[in-house]
Amino acid sequence: MGATVGPVWGRTEQQDFRSRVRGTLLGVALGDALGAPVDALGLAEIQERYGPEGLLDPGQAYGRRGAVTHLTQLSLFTVDGLIRAQVRRDTGAWHPPTDVHRAYRRWAATQRDWGPDERRKEDGWLAREEWLYARRDPGRALLLGLGDDTMGTLESPKNTGEPGPEAAARSAPFGLLVGWEPQLVVQLAMECAAQTHGHPVACLSAGAYAVVVHGLACGESLDGAVQRALALLSRRPGHEPVTDALQHALGAVRQGMPTPARVRELAADGSADGLLAAAVYCALVGEDIRHGLGLAVNHDGPSAAAAALTGGLLGALHGETALPPAWLAELEGRPTILELADDFAMEMTQGPALHGPTTSSPAWLTRYPRA
Structure with a gap:
């Protein structure tokens, strides 16, 4: 797997990219946190409880208010794995799925251990964040897929019967690789989805979501990014459930005022393709970020995954400054998310100045070890 030469980064471009990276990761977390209290509730139960x-x-x-689930935790470890892949490239080792898998295994350790092991310097700084050691209802497919050192691949995936949305919901960071060709973004997201969710619908939905985020991070409209995702997916076998769901979402935009019933229809049985379609719809019809996330939460389907997917889209589209400040003030882990987002933006725009074959920043390599 290779990547294309990245864009030329002037000051304005760097600031815009940093805002979109922050917006994407915070958007995922805000949606996740908004949906967490009602994730297991139907619409009638939500309305009974909240009006x-x-x-x-x-x-x-x-x-607590603003608590996130495993979906945000895994999204952060996705970022960590991508940064580590860039750093390890200096050694001649270039296989991002392996580095992402190692990051997911570090997340899996947070679900088993009481807290960080300070002796494991090779884990880097993110795995030493104590708040990430909270177990937030991870699905069985995640724990099984990451339960041993064997990495699932597209040729030999883990959990081939699992079409759920969790792999897609952690895949927004792949879309922030704006220097990559779109088809490589799709490929990487699919390869990493296969590590836990090997059903073709789950893998293709993760690839589709990542490349939509990629379009938004590159400045495209949401409709244009979805159209490009449709074109890219149409070349892959078994794409029909995912492309049909996305087409259904685009068509639903023209069917009048948004309603919970329409979101429920798109979400269908809660599999990855349905939740992706619902998220695209909510992001397209939402009057603002609050409205879009509210639509993604208040329906009969999985609220946290739908809103996390929606939040990633809206954050990539509008950037950090469009997110509701009052919600951000209560968001669990916000300082960590911002620190990681800024590290990712710095790595992608200034990586050669941080590490290379001849000179490296010791502080950076302590944060993101090559080991």
Whole structure:
């Protein structure tokens, strides 16, 4: 796997990219946190608990307001793996799926261990963030897929019967590789999805989501990014469930005022293609980020995954400054998310100045070890 030469980074381009990286990661986390309190509830139960309009602001989950689930945790470890892949490239080792898998294995350790092991310097700084050691209802496919050192691949995937949305919901960071060709973004997201969710629908949905985020991060409209994803996916075998779902989402935009029933219809049985379609729809019809995330949460399907997917799209589209400040103030792990986002933006825009064959920043290699 290779990547194309990246864009030329002037000051304005760097600032815009940093805002979109921050917006994407914070958007995923905000959507995840908004959906967490009602993830297992149907619309009638949500309305009974929060009123006829449903949940409109972050509620209590896991003992606090603004708590995130494993979907945000895994998205952060995706970023960590991508940075480590760039750093390890100096050694001649270039296989990003392997580095992402190692990052996911570090996440899996947070679900088993009581807290960070300070002796394991090779784990880097993210794995030493104590708040990430909270277990937030990870699905069985995640724990099984990452339960041993064997890495699932597209040729030999893990959990081939698992079409759920969790792999797609952690895949926004792949779309932030703006120097990559879109088809390589699709490929990488699919390869990493196969590590836990080997059903073709799950892998293709992850690839589709990543490349839509990629288009947005490159400044495209949401409709244009979805159209490009459709064109790219149409070349891959078994694409029909995912491309049909995305076409359905685009068609639903023209069917009048958005309703929970329309979101529920798109989400279907809660598999990855349906949740991706629902997220695209909510991002397209939302009057603003609050409205779009509210639509993604208040329906009968999995609220956290739908809203995390929607938040990633809206954050990549609008950037950090469009996100609701009051929600950000209560968001669990916000300092970590911002620190990681800025590290990713720095690596992608200034990587050669941080590490290379002849000179390297010791501080950077402590944060992201080559080992």
